[in-house]
Amino acid sequence: MCHNSSNLLRIMNKPQTKICFSSARQTIDCHRVIMKLDPVNISYVTLIFEAYDFIGVPRTIDRKNGILEALVAPDFAEDARALVEALKSEIGRMEIITM
Numbered sequence: 738m739c740h741n742s743s744n745l746l747r748i749m750n751k752p753q754t755k756i757c758f759s760s761a762r763q764t765i766d767c768h769r770v771i772m773k774l775d776p777v778n779i780s781y782v783t784l785i786f787e788a789y790d791f792i793g794v795p796r797t798i799d800r801k802n803g804i805l806e807a808l809v810a811p812d813f814a815e816d817a818r819a820l821v822e823a824l825k826s827e828i829g830r831m832e833i834i835t836m
Contacts, residue, residue, distance in 0.1 A: 768809040770817055771834040776803040778828050785824060793817050804834075 770793065774782065779797055786795040786807055793807035809817040818836060825831045 768811060768814050768817070768836070770807040770809055770821060770836050771798070772805045772807075772821065772831055773834055774803045774805060774828065774831040776800060778831070779803060779805055781828070782824055782831075785820070789816070789820060792820060 772782070779800065782805055783795045783797070786793050791810065792813045793809040795805060795807045798804040798806050807817065807821075821833060821836065825833065
């Protein structure tokens with residue numbers, strides 16, 4: 738026998754509770770670090786970001802043009818900045834669009 742949610746609530750004899758979440762956020766969710774690099778290096782930079790747990794979550798925006806974005810938690814912004822600067826000096830041709 739199938740029950741829909743209203744029948745289930747009636748059977749359980751419990752009132753339904755509404756939960757509302759505010760759409761306005763007080764804090765910054767994450768920092769966006771956008772980099773332009775040689776498309777050949779996208780995999781390498783992605784693996785480095787993934788190897789350093791909790792620094793950032795990389796994602797490729799444009800594979801052909803070498804645009805990579807890393808979403809960084811505010812607590813790890815300085816660590817991400819140091820990592821990006823180290824990668825920039827290591828692989829050479831890398832431009833930081835947004836940090």
